[in-house]
Amino acid sequence: MRSVTVENITVQFDRDGRSDFRRSGAVNWFGKPVIVQFRAHEFHFDLEGRIQRIDGFSANHVWDWIQRTMANDWLYYDGNSYSGDTPPPEPLIGDAVWAVNGRTDLPMLQGHGGLQRDYVAKALAHFDDLIRTIRELVERRPGVELDDPNRLWCFLEKAAKNDRAQLQRIAEEIHGIHGGMAVLPPDTIAVDYRVILLKVMEGCVNACRFCTARGSLAFAMKSRDDIDRQIAMLAAIYGEDRLNYNSVVLGECDALLSPELEYAATQAYEAFACGASCLTGANLFLFATNKTFLAQSEAALDRLEALPFDRIAINIGWEAGSDKVLRHLGKPQTARGVLAGMERAGVINRTRKKVQVSGNFLLTDQYECDDIAIAIRASQYCGPLYLSPLRGQCSARHALRDLAALKQVRPEVCVRLYTMQRL
Ligand code: SF4
Numbered sequence: 001m002r003s004v005t006v007e008n009i010t011v012q013f014d015r016d017g018r019s020d021f022r023r024s025g026a027v028n029w030f031g032k033p034v035i036v037q038f039r040a041h042e043f044h045f046d047l048e049g050r051i052q053r054i055d056g057f058s059a060n061h062v063w064d065w066i067q068r069t070m071a072n073d074w075l076y077y078d079g080n081s082y083s084g085d086t087p088p089p090e091p092l093i094g095d096a097v098w099a100v101n102g103r104t105d106l107p108m109l110q111g112h113g114g115l116q117r118d119y120v121a122k123a124l125a126h127f128d129d130l131i132r133t134i135r136e137l138v139e140r141r142p143g144v145e146l147d148d149p150n151r152l153w154c155f156l157e158k159a160a161k162n163d164r165a166q167l168q169r170i171a172e173e174i175h176g177i178h179g180g181m182a183v184l185p186p187d188t189i190a191v192d193y194r195v196i197l198l199k200v201m202e203g204c205v206n207a208c209r210f211c212t213a214r215g216s217l218a219f220a221m222k223s224r225d226d227i228d229r230q231i232a233m234l235a236a237i238y239g240e241d242r243l244n245y246n247s248v249v250l251g252e253c254d255a256l257l258s259p260e261l262e263y264a265a266t267q268a269y270e271a272f273a274c275g276a277s278c279l280t281g282a283n284l285f286l287f288a289t290n291k292t293f294l295a296q297s298e299a300a301l302d303r304l305e306a307l308p309f310d311r312i313a314i315n316i317g318w319e320a321g322s323d324k325v326l327r328h329l330g331k332p333q334t335a336r337g338v339l340a341g342m343e344r345a346g347v348i349n350r351t352r353k354k355v356q357v358s359g360n361f362l363l364t365d366q367y368e369c370d371d372i373a374i375a376i377r378a379s380q381y382c383g384p385l386y387l388s389p390l391r392g393q394c395s396a397r398h399a400l401r402d403l404a405a406l407k408q409v410r411p412e413v414c415v416r417l418y419t420m421q422r423l
Contacts (some may be wrong), residue, residue, distance in 0.1 A: 004146045006137055009130070010037040011152060019280045021191050023096045028079070029053065030192060031244035032278050034155055038130045041123055047240040049158025050167060054123045066120055067099070069193065070238075071180060071423050072171035074124075076100040076114030086112070092403065094416050095189055104183070104212065104420040107389050108396040128164065135160045170237065177233045181251045183213040185285045186386040186418045187313040187358055191247045193421045195285060196238060198230055198268050199251040200258035206289070208319075209330035210362060210390055212420070213253055213287070221257075227264045235271045246277035248309075249285045249423070256288035256296065256314060262303055269308045284309040290316050290333050290341040293357070305354050315386075316341060318359045321371030329362065335375070342379035349383035358384040360418060364393045369402040373409045382412035389417070 002013045017029035033044040033052060041056035055065040063079035078086060079097040087108055089098045100112045114120065138153065138160045146152055162170075174180075178199045188195050203219035204211070222230075238245065248268045255261060265284055269275065274282040284307065293316050304312050318338045320326045326333060345357035359381075361372050376385070387406065389399040399417065406415045 002146075004144055004152055006142060006144055006152070008038065009133060009137070011035075011155065012037070013151065013155075016278070019278060021279070028096070030194065030279065033244075034159075036130065036159075038133065039126050041126055043127060043130060045155075045159055047243060048162075048238075049155060049160075050162045050170070050241075051127060054127060057119050057123070061117075061119065063097075064114070066115070066123065068167070069421070069423060070171065070174055072168050073101060073422065074115060074120075075421070076102075076112070076120065078112070078114055087400075092400075092417050093189065093419050094414075095192075095419075099193070099419060099421065101421060104391070104422075106396070106417055106419065107394060107399055110396075124164075131160065131163045174234070174237060177230050177237075178251065179215065179217060181249065181423050182215050183420050184249060184423055185287055185313065185315040186360065186416075186420075187315055187356075187384065188247070188249065188285050188421070189419055191279070191283060193423070194245060194279075195247040195249045195283075195423065196234060196242075196245055196268070196272050197249045197251055197423050198227065198234065198264055200227060200255050200260055200264045202252045204253040204289075206332055207330070208317075208332075210319075212391070213317075215252060217252075222260065222264075224260055224263060227260055227267065231264075231267050231271045238272065242273045243276070243278050245272060246274050246279040246281060247283040247285065248272060248274065251286075253287050254289045254292050255286035256292045261286075262307065265307050265309065265312075275308065281310040282308070284312045286312075286314055288314050288316055290318060290337055294337070294341055294344065301348065301352065301355055305352060307354070310354060312355045314355065314357045316345070316357060316359045318342065318375075319362045320367075321361070321373075321375035325367055325371065328366075335371070339375055339379050342375055342381040345383060346379060346381040356383065358386060360386045360388055362390050363387050363399050363402050364390045365395055365398050366393070369406055372402075372406060376406070376409045376413055380410075382410070384414045384416070386416055386418040388420070 001015045004011050012035040015035050016032050036043045041054055044053035046052045053067045057064050065077045067075050077097045077099055090096050100109050100114050102115050134156050138156050181197055199222055201221045202217040204214045205219050319331050323335045348357050
């Protein structure tokens, strides 16, 4: 690690986090940030000088931090699972911290309010002061004891531009390129939602009543020209910080339907330099409908296996195990179709190296999860399953009870609650 103090800030280069997205006590960040210590806080910047995370809250919240997405959403990372305010997250979601967004949180996090707390406002005010301080230092350029002062000034010049207004402009520029995505695939929790989004299609042919994923755009496929346009613009914005990404999401709700999927994935892998990331492996995430998934030939799956990514994670909305509940949800598929999808997904998860399939089911207070348990047994499914408590219609108690029950059904099935984030 190289550390240099310039008046009242200390800049640390090469204080690397883990490359495998496993949190391990003292080092619970990932990749290669530039860390700036200022007052009581540690500010993690990306390699383009954009704030990414702020640590250093007071005693009761010392294991918590806030983290910013490239869509300029702040998330409150609650690692203080010993306080009794929230249940320990690991067995529920598979991560050691809750990433609380205040919009689509799980029922046990309703009213969490982390982002509204005084010390968060104070940390953000200190960030504003830090940017002012950096601007003033860049203007004066005081002497520093460093072999390579250019590295320092180059970073500080970048950071000086990225105040909160500029970060919002960048987020709007990114949304202008692809339109954003209201819900990321659940498997992206494995990379702390650190993904670059590229749209190969938008909207959805269905109109399920419960849907929060579809977005506002009409169903349409993206042309190769449009994919090229998105990739070029995104590569320029992510810039040097592409080193900190190894994962791409192909949007939106049924990316497997796109005739340009392989083209987009290959081009994105190259342009976003996924193979040169400081993070281990390279992941492609996408949603598919059960119908599109079942229509894929083995040859099409072979072509996915041939993509340069190490893992191609397809997530499917099965949602319910009975026709009655599917009808109630307005989901245009049958229980028989769900079973067929789960059977095929189980076979793929047992036999394919790169392609992995996960599925989602909805939870509500109105229904027991027996139909889901029956479908798991009957289909011999193995792999990840995510449970989405329907917003406003599923209590924390019910969600925890269903989760506990479904975890018992088959040891080959990894059941977790779906933590929905957007980009
Ligand atoms: S298929 Fe999925 S994305 Fe499409 S409307 Fe239904 S829930 Fe929403």
